[in-house]
Amino acid sequence: MPSRRRRREATVPDEVAPKRSRTQTPSKDTATEFSKKRCLTWFQEYSGPDDDCLGPEGMEKFCEDIGVEPENIVMLSLAFKLNAKRMGFFTAEEWMKGMTELQCDTITKLQNRLDYLRALLSDPTCFKNIYRFAFDFARDKDQRSMDIETAKAMLSLVLGKNWPLFSSFHQFLEQAKYKVINKDQWCNILEFSRAIQSDLSNYDEDGAWPVMLDEFVEWLKDQRGVSGESGMPT
Template identity: 25%
Template sequence: MAPTSTSQKAMTTQFVQLTGASDRTAQRYLKNAGYKLNEAVDAYFSGGSGTSTPTTSALDTSLNQMFDKLRDDSRDEKNTLGLDTTMAYLGDLGVNIENAELLVVMELLQAPSVGEITRKGFVDGWKASGAATRQAHVSHIKSLVSSLSTDPAYFRKVYRHTFVASKEPTQKALNLEIATVYWNVLFSPPGWEWKTKNQEWLQLWLKFLEEKWTRSVNRDMWNQILEFATKSMADETLSFWNEDGAWPSVIDDFVAWCKERGIGKSETMDLDA
């Protein structure tokens, strides 16, 4: 049955433009998806069309065209959206660049640095998510952001990519000041809050760094902080830690600093704890 409303007809036109399919095919997929454009396009590009190579090509073309429309010829390279263009794009999508929403998009599009999006990252990221329209991008980002604080595996992906995107390309470590900024962002809403019933771990960690740590943050330290945060969330007594463990020295120092303040178990830790 053909769409009867103006909005449904507009969706049919959009579907055809995005996929290169016929009106009849567009109407069939839209009807099956309850006239939800994103779901219909996703179903089409997931193989339901029966012609995987042309559909992949059509989606690539559509996303490349979208990327080109975003580009500012006067300041962006052919295959890269610079800082100003990226921020404008994120603003158009309703992304809050002051919190972890920014880092969600940077991971999704595999941004080489915060505030920069490559053509390949843009096309590959949105193609993998099946989001072929601006509204689909908005919806998908909201879905990812909502899972950031509830899906540990997904949070880990965003957390680890943040290290890559926030350091200078030629450097192997993060400046401590920059690392502190991103720890604050990642471990605060809508990210994963690093705190327990009795302890504000993020604030303790930042205070420890301010008092005791002056060196840069390498990848291992960055990754191990998340492992420690995860364990401290499950056990605020820190009984999982022992001095013969494989934790980086900075974490050993942090635990000692905490114990001096009556945080965690005060007695000698069992090696098998």
Template identity: 30%
Template sequence: MVDKKMDENIQHFCAITGASARDAKKFLEYHGRLDVAADAYFNNPNAFASSSSKAARPSAPSTSKLNQLFDKYKDGGGDEISIDGTIRLCEDLEVDPEDVVMLAVAYELKSPKVGEWARAGWVEGWKALGVDSLPAIKGLVDKLRSKLSNDPQYFGKVYAHTFQFAKTEGARSVGTETAIAFWGLLLPVGLKGGALSHVIEEDDGKMDTGDEGFKDEYIQWWFEFLTEKGLKGVSKDTWMMLRDFIRTIDSKFETYDAEAAWPSTIDDFVEYARNRLES
């Protein structure tokens, strides 16, 4: 039974990392858990290599391979990957272009805007993640999706980048419909996986609390409120503070401090939500 479980984990490990079965077994035997072993591999794939095999392996992902991969998807007459190339990339990765994980990829590769990738960001981003081939990238996608869902700090980084990524050049705000579309991708994932889990402030830092906090249904309330309000754009302040609001508000909006430095849009939403709870 143990051997069968190990064999299954080795197969999963190889699929995620692109490593050999031999390396997979070494990492799994040492670290025990599949997710921990995979993380360790991405951080240092040569950890269990002998000195001779280390010398035979490249010390870093190949810049040449990544440039070739970029050329496969870039525009014919330019030096960037645009919407068409992005769609082809997603097809090869077997990922929907509107999958939330693509926002994590956009953050990692410093994508300037929706569906566009610059060569420098592409090469340096994938190198930093330790991959230089399509199979390896494909295996990494699930890891990024999981990290986005359950890691509050990582979620925050992707969330912040998404505002810059979503707004048009020169604009100071994101159109409300566009903001709602991106929130519709990010917020459910963060709530489900724990990246937006409810916390309260204590003297020694943030602590988990028993209150369930912001509920899934409140996401739709937020969207309906913005639509009814007729807000044309969402400021960076509102975008960034919403994440903190979701993580700290209680499920009945009773602990909200109207005297704190919340954006007026969030002040108004709390009143809107309280009225809905009472009706």
């Protein structure tokens, strides 16, 4: 998930820590039963013994330990399972409740659950829930909408690799007047990406899409007209 800290620009890699071979004997670590005490001690390695919130510095170390970049979408899936309220932070309550559900109280156990967390993103219903969660997770809590820069980063994370029109939509947002995206717009972007063909052949001008998406279609048609293309986006 995008980090709020100022740090070096990084792409969103697909790779995580090397997977254990199926023929490899499970380690003693994974064979032990879940322990809430061990889980809390693990949390405190990143938060400090007297702090009930894991912040950006602890998050960076946590990601390093499990072998996942903070910008990797699997971190959004984990935040969803922890029902985290604030990007870049996990509270002790969120950690304990979520990790108990995942039955993870060590680094190795969580690494062995990464494939499960990634699989949630491949399930249409689960992905829709994670996508909707991402809006409230990433927005400033004193604002009802998400600022456009955060929205572009989050859309790149959740739709960038799976929506053929994402590159065009990103270009549209770059030149559009929008400074924020509200939740209705956010949810409809996902529905639009699933319903409308890349050539816009099934787009209905009388449909109930938000004005933003109607403007995107008009902009995209103009772009294709200028480039002399009528099919796939530029």
